[in-house]
Amino acid sequence: xxxxxxxxTIARGLAKxxxxxxxxxVWLGSKPEPLKSPAAEIEATLVSKKIADVRRSGKHIVVxxxxxxxKPALASAQWIVxxxxxxxxxxxxxxxxxxKHTHAVLRLASGRELRFVDPRRFGRLAVIEKFAPPGSEPxxxxxxxFVGLFRGRKTPIKSxxxxxxxxxxxxxxYADEALYRAKLRPRRRAASLSAEELRLLHKGLKQVxxxxxxxxxxxxxDYVDSEGQEGFFQLKHRVYGxxxxxxxxxxxxxxRVVIAGRSSHYCPTCQK
DNA sequence: ACTATTTCCTGGATGC
DNA sequence: TGCATCCAGGAAATAG
Numbered sequence: 026x027x028x029x030x031x032x033x034t035i036a037r038g039l040a041k042x043x044x045x046x047x048x049x050x051v052w053l054g055s056k057p058e059p060l061k062s063p064a065a066e067i068e069a070t071l072v073s074k075k076i077a078d079v080r081r082s083g084k085h086i087v088v089x090x091x092x093x094x095x096k097p098a099l100a101s102a103q104w105i106v107x108x109x110x111x112x113x114x115x116x117x118x119x120x121x122x123x124x125k126h127t128h129a130v131l132r133l134a135s136g137r138e139l140r141f142v143d144p145r146r147f148g149r150l151a152v153i154e155k156f157a158p159p160g161s162e163p164x165x166x167x168x169x170x171f172v173g174l175f176r177g178r179k180t181p182i183k184s185x186x187x188x189x190x191x192x193x194x195x196x197x198x199y200a201d202e203a204l205y206r207a208k209l210r211p212r213r214r215a216a217s218l219s220a221e222e223l224r225l226l227h228k229g230l231k232q233v234x235x236x237x238x239x240x241x242x243x244x245x246x247d248y249v250d251s252e253g254q255e256g257f258f259q260l261k262h263r264v265y266g267x268x269x270x271x272x273x274x275x276x277x278x279x280x281r282v283v284i285a286g287r288s289s290h291y292c293p294t295c296q297k
Numbered sequence: 298a299c300t301a302t303t304t305c306c307t308g309g310a311t312g313c
Numbered sequence: 314t315g316c317a318t319c320c321a322g323g324a325a326a327t328a329g
Contacts, residue, residue, distance in 0.1 A: 026322065084323080110322055111307080126307090145306050147323060180300060189324075197322065245321090285301070287322070 026245060027108045029163065029194030030237035031256065033081045035114060038251035039088075040079040042116050047075045047093070047134040053150075054128040061105075061151035070102050070152040071131065083158040083193025086114065103156050109147025115140045116251060158193040163230055166192070171227045175215040182218060182226075183211035184285045195230070198243055198265045201290045203230035205264045210296045211282070211289040236261065264290035 027035065051068045053060070060067065074090040081087070088104040106114060119138050123130075129141035129150060141150065161170060174191045175182070185191060186200040195203070204211050206229030209222060218226070237243060242256030245266065250256070259266075263273050268281035272292040281290050 028323095107323085109306095109324085143306095144308070145322090147306070149324090178299085184300085187323085286303085288320095 026110050026196060026198070027112070027242070028084060028196030028199055029081070029234055030199070030258065031242035031250075032084050032086060032108065032194070033238050034242045034250045034256065035108075036079050036081040036086050039086070039114060039116070042251065043076050043133065043137075043139060044078060045076065046137075048072060048090075048131050048139075049134050050132040052130040052132075061149045062153070067104075067150060067152050071104060074102065081194075082156060083160070083162070083189060084108070084196070085156065085158065085193075087156050101154060103153055105149075105151045105153055105156050106141065107149040109143060109145065109149065111145040112141065112143040112148030114251060115142060115253075159190045160188070160193040161191070163192045163194055163234055166227075168224060168227050172220065172223050175218060175223065178215035180215055181212045181284050182209060182215045183287070183289050185215040186230075187285075187287065194234075197287050197289075198245070198262070199230070199233055199237065201265045202233045202263060205229075205290075205292060205296060206233055208296050210291055211284055264292060266290070 048071045051071045053064045053068065071090070073093060075093065077089040077091040079086065079088050084107060086106040086108070088106070090102045090104060106112070116137055116139055119132070119136070124142045126144040127140055127142050131139040133139060141148070161174070175185055178185055183200055183204065186195050186203065187197065201211065203226060207222065207226040209218070209226060237258040240256055240258040240261065241250060241254065243258040243262065244255035245259055264279050267279045268290060269278050271277065272279060272295055275292065275294050277292055277294040279290055280293050281288055283289065
């Protein structure tokens with residue numbers, strides 16, 4: 026399940042491999058298509074464009090497109106990919122067997138293909154002039170702005186962390202892991218957190234995201250990066266997916282509760 | 298304006 | 314072995 030660290034890892038890998046390549050042709054799968062923009066618009070926007078850069082914004086992959094010199098563009102264009110739960114962007118040989126759940130294939134001038142595969146089809150593709158994430162970047166938000174996000178919110182802090190309009194990029198794993206580091210229970214009301222608790226959460230969230238990026242993300246079910254490599258951060262999880270297992274600090278069994286339909290894991294003694 | 302709940306989707310795990 | 318059921322969750326849609 027790609028969240029910020031996994032998307033960051035994928036975007037960095039893709040940037041290394043396809044920057045400078047040119048999209049020669051685009052194939053988009055049959056309906057129901059996982060698209061936010063019409064298929065014809067995606068195809069028209071991508072074809073014959075050069076990949077200027079690949080980067081991450083929230084949980085979105087942003088592919089910056091540049092026009093060929095003989096066809097200067099009127100406006101900038103970006104290809105936006107959201108991987109949903111199970112989406113993958115793979116660079117592969119045209120000879121490689123086509124996965125059953127392939128929804129898009131971009132033929133590159135280098136002879137390789139860029140494929141979008143997504144069994145569960147929660148992923149989305151779009152083209153846009155200039156992408157703007159719905160919320161703030163967790164890695165760069167200031168403490169003051171972070172505090173401001175939660176002011177007056179009665180929702181559980183776990184739900185607030187998952188709200189992409191507040192913070193873009195935090196998903197279920199890193200919300201739980203950040204709350205553990207801040208020693209806060211997931212059901213705490215966002216507005217009830219003290220200045221000191223918010224400071225610890227701001228710090229814990231940045232730390233856990235940065236450490237996860239260093240380890241290439243968390244591979245839980247089927248996440249792999251652009252080269253098919255698994256991440257290693259799942260080995261460092263302190264609460265996520267560890268229901269009943271001992272807390273790494275106090276040995277108390279980790280609890281799991283459901284908040285807003287999402288599994289939430291916490292240590293009943295370390296987190297208040 | 299918020300908040301909570303439901304829905305989408307399929308592979309893998311579980312149970313009888 | 315086979316078949317039904319449940320579960321995972323990001324985000325949009327819907328309801329309150």
